[in-house]
Amino acid sequence: MPRLLKKIHGDWQICDVAEISWKTQEEWRAGSALQVSVDAEPAPGWLDASSIAIEFPAMTDGRGLSLAVLLRNRLGYSGELVARGSVHQDIAHFLARCGFDVIELPDEERLETALRWIDPHTGYYQPSVISRESALNNAS
Amino acid sequence: MYQYNEFDRNFVNQRVAHYRDQTERYLQGDLSEEEFLQLRLRNGLYVQRLAPMLRVAIPYGTLSSQQLRALASISNDFDRGYGHLSTRQNMQFNWPALEDVPDILQALADVDMHAIQTSGSCIRNVTTDQFAGAAADEDIDPRPFCELLRQWSTSHPEFEWLPRKFKIAVTGATFDRAAIGVHDIGIRINGSSEQPENALVDIYAGGGLGRTPVLGALIREQLPVKHLLTYTEAIMRVYNRYGRRDNKYKARIKILVRALTAEGFKAQVDEEWAAINHEQGAVPAAELSRLSAFFAPPSFAELDNAGELLGTQRLENPAFNRWMKHNVHPHRVRGYSVVTLSTKTTGMPPGDVSSDQMDAVASWADSYGFGEIRISHEQNFVLPHIPQDKLYGLWQQADAVGLGHFNAGLISDMICCPGGDYCSLANAKSLPVAEAIQRRFADYDYQHDLGNLDLNISGCMNACGHHHVGHIGILGVDKKGEEFYQISLGGHAGHSGESPRLGQIVGPSVAREEVCDVIEKVIQVYLEHRFVGETFLSCFNRIGILPFKESIYAKAA
Structure with a gap:
């Protein structure tokens, strides 16, 4: 049973979950779990996925962050969004603010580090997928 | 200037705490060299040829006396008693110990400074006119908009992991001292400082120096300034998604703009911007006023000209x-x-x-x-x-104390990167070349007679010394393990009131000991051809590169 970092009712936790059978864009059908690459173009049909995973080819590849923002803000996807692949514990907080609510990491130590730093600041300069609050809006 | 509030202070302190933890984990062996590299870069720390180098952000080149004193203390406590002013308005320390960096960052945070995003593939320190708020030719002070961009781009969740580094420059004056044409995004603000919320902005994209120098294309004119952040967001998103990541030499936004053409790129950005809720994301007028208030003129006395x-x-x-x-x-x-x-x-x-x-x-x-x-x-x-x-x-x-030299804008006031003496990227040394040229042209009357002459030296094609936009540019190149120098002529960064232009390479590169002679020949050609009062650049524009070529490469009789 895989262990991962998951946001449950607004709180991030390390938990065990049932294995998901991810399908590629070619194999995928409505109601099943869809895994896409970071260069995929979001399609309205994805709203019917039981869960969506974005696979990062490298810790430095920020395309998955933009794709997540588009899924959340443009497509209106509100289901589970999973970060998989070369995901790094020290980037978890960026993933969280781009709308991911599940983060896969290879071992307990990395999960704990990611959890410890999932929200490193008490406030942020810009609004994000998960919060309209920002330093820029404080003046208004 | 901008004053940190509690929010800003918390932010930089929390950032230091996070980085301290990352450094400790690296020193314990919990983070690999490769993993830590990405994290330390985003906190300003490089590992150079001889030692680590820490690049401290001086946002848009503005700092207070208290902050400069803190930099002096840091250079004494953690370095060798000096710092280096970079070509992007930052300060670099060349000898800090890696394990001391969290303490240095805390010392910076204590005076409202940081080294966030001064390196790595992210949005870097926003630069501007060094005379902002003072220049006689300024229409609107660019610094409130720079601060707006600084805040917005700091730890932006979506744009911290771009294909490559990303540099933004802003100007609000007639003469562009910020060189906006050679930045990833160049912003010209039009309007008046009294009504910042009514300003209109022109946005250039895809400029840059480096291996493939390109001038930015004007992709948006007269955009109401409240949309500055959402329009920038649209550019960043298009670049983040479609910029090349397979080859670091083709990863800058200029390559994407060229591949799509400026029109194609603009169309894509406009389409993205149309899909953003840009009214919801508009910068509130109150926020622009709040930021502008920090840059209100100091209480000038009623003085007469002296x-x-x-x-x-x-x-x-x-x-x-x-x-x-x-x-x-x-x-x-x-x-x-x-x-x-x-x-x-x-x-x-x-x-x-x-x-x-x-x-x-x-x-x-x-x-x-x-x-x-x-x-x-x-x-x-x-x-x-x-x-x-x-x-x-x-x-x-x-x-x-050695800061009263009269040479601003003259040939000996060259821009020069640290080069092969310090930088691990450099192909050739730049500092000895700079010094040799300064010695050759030390005579004041001669320098003064030559007038305004920008001589820029880079130790490699990354072009930190801006050689492409020097009236005379010198680029260090490696030829089978030996250091050679390529000379270009006629470039300028746009600060003479014209659009910037890239220099033309004059011919085959030359050995280090020949550089001064070549520069002297270039100067001789100018002196022989110039009309009374004609600058080097105007003369070059009139006569072209050929006379220079002929003089430099003339076969011995």
Whole structure:
């Protein structure tokens, strides 16, 4: 049973979950779990996925962050969004603010580090997928 | 200048805490070299040829006397008593210990400074006109907009992991001293500082130097400034998603803009921007007013121009006269001047300043100039608001500590990267070349006769020394393991009131010992061809590159 970092009712936790059978864009059908690459173009049909995973080819590849923002803000996807692949514990907080609510990491130590730093600041300069609050809006 | 509030202070302190934890995990072996690299870069730490190098952000080149004193202390406590002013208005320390960096960052945070995003593939320190808020030719102060962009781009969750580094420059003056045409995004603000919310912005994209120098394309004109952030977001998103990631030499936004064509890129950005809820994301007018208030002019005294006094002082002291001619610039307020303190003294690496010099500049800023200091991309200090009757005293003090050199804008005021002496990317040394040229052209009358001449030196094609936009550019290249130098002519960064232009390579590269002779030949051709009062650049524009080529590469008879 895989262990991962998951946001449950607004709180991030390390938990065990049932294995998901991810399908590629070619194999995928409505109601099943869809895994896409970071260069995929979001399609309205994805709203019917039981869960969506974005696979990062490298810790430095920020395309998955933009794709997540588009899924959340443009497509209106509100289901589970999973970060998989070369995901790094020290980037978890960026993933969280781009709308991911599940983060896969290879071992307990990395999960704990990611959890410890999932929200490193008490406030942020810009609004994000998960919060309209920002330093820029404080003046208004 | 901008004053941190509790939010900003919490932010930088929390960032230091996070980085301290990352450093500890690296030192314990929990983070690999490769993993830590990405994290330390985003906190300003490189590992260079000889030691780590920490690049401290000086947002848009503005700092207070208190902050400069803190930089001086840091250079004494953690480095070797000096710092280096970079071509992007930052300060670099060349010898910090990796394990000390969290403490250095805390010392910076204590005076409202940081090193966030000064390296790595993310949005870097926003740069601007070093005379902002003081220049006589300024329409609108660009700094509130720079601060807006600084805040927005700091730890932006979506744009921290771009294909490559990303540089934004902003100007609000007639003469573009920020070189907006050679940045990933260049922004021209049109309007007045009294009504910042009514400003309109022109946005250029895809400019840059480096291996493939390109001038930015104008992709949006007269955009209401409240949309500045959402439009920038649209550009960043298109770049983040479609910029190349397979080859770091083709990963800058200029390559994407070229591949799509400027029109194609603009269409894609406009389509993205249309899909963003840009009214919801608009910058509130109150926020623009709040930021602008920080940059309100200091309480200038009602002064008269000190022409008569200065006239006497200049007659009495020829060295002061030279300095007045080259290093003192018109201020927008009567009775005040803008002063450039040159770091380009022969024998000192361009941009290097000692802690004593930093302390001295801070004290002059306090005594004469409202405690304000600027760093220019020409790697000099600027004191933006000096009463004219204090100029002579200031100059005497500056001259006593090696900061009173008269060469601002002259051939010896070259822009120069640290080159092969320090940088692990460099193909060739740049500092000895700079010094040799300064020695060859040391004679004041000769330099003065040559007039404004931008000579820029880069130790490799990454072009940190901006060689493409020097009137004379020198680029270090590696030829089968030997250091050679390629000379280009006729470039400029746009600060003469025209659109910037890239220099033309004059011919095959030359050995280091030949560089000075080649530069001298270039100068000779100019002197032979120029009309009375014609600058090097105008003369080059008129006669073209051929006469220079012929002189440099003439076969011995």
